[in-house]
Amino acid sequence: xxxxxxxxxxxxxxxxxxxxxxxxxxxxxxxxxxxxxxxxxxxxxxxxxxxxxxxxxxxxxxxxxxxxxxxxxxxxxxxxxxxxxxxxxxxxxxxxxxxxxxxxxxxxxxxxxxxxxxxxxxxxxxxxxxxxxxxxxxxxxxxxxxxxxxxxxxxxxxxxxxxxxxx
Numbered sequence: 001x002x003x004x005x006x007x008x009x010x011x012x013x014x015x016x017x018x019x020x021x022x023x024x025x026x027x028x029x030x031x032x033x034x035x036x037x038x039x040x041x042x043x044x045x046x047x048x049x050x051x052x053x054x055x056x057x058x059x060x061x062x063x064x065x066x067x068x069x070x071x072x073x074x075x076x077x078x079x080x081x082x083x084x085x086x087x088x089x090x091x092x093x094x095x096x097x098x099x100x101x102x103x104x105x106x107x108x109x110x111x112x113x114x115x116x117x118x119x120x121x122x123x124x125x126x127x128x129x130x131x132x133x134x135x136x137x138x139x140x141x142x143x144x145x146x147x148x149x150x151x152x153x154x155x156x157x158x159x160x161x162x163x164x165x166x167x
Contacts, residue, residue, distance in 0.1 A: 082110070084141075086105070091124045097113065098114050098121045099113050099114075100113075100121045118135075119132070129141050
């Protein structure tokens with residue numbers, strides 16, 4: 001008697017041989033499909049922008065002052081120029097260490113110590129501070145009183161109050 005599970009491998013072998021025959025007989029008949037062009041909308045070409053270099057050259061000629069490079073802090077400017085224009089508002093000393101507080105022309109604070117670089121405070125005699133750079137430049141700044149608006153305002157005369165005995 002033939003068992004039913006013996007039939008399964010026989011049917012698989014028949015299916016495999018049928019698909020191999022079909023593959024071999026029709027493998028050369030394949031041809032690629034016809035190419036189709038996509039349907040794109042018609043777009044007008046954009047106008048070409050003007051050359052940016054020519055526009056800038058016409059608006060800002062080469063020898064104008066605004067075309068010069070920015071000052072990077074050479075011997076004329078930088079921290080030396082800023083230090084020369086700043087107001088010395090306070091000097092704090094503790095032993096051999098000193099801290100000078102200056103006010104820049106724009107109002108922001110500038111702090112220079114005995115250990116800061118490239119500029120450091122060398123000495124302070126109570127009225128003026130001497131600042132020295134790494135390349136031996138020296139700048140002296142006098143100590144100025146608090147608010148510049150108060151320093152420029154003339155003193156106001158105050159009349160004494162009459163005492164009760166004068167009335």
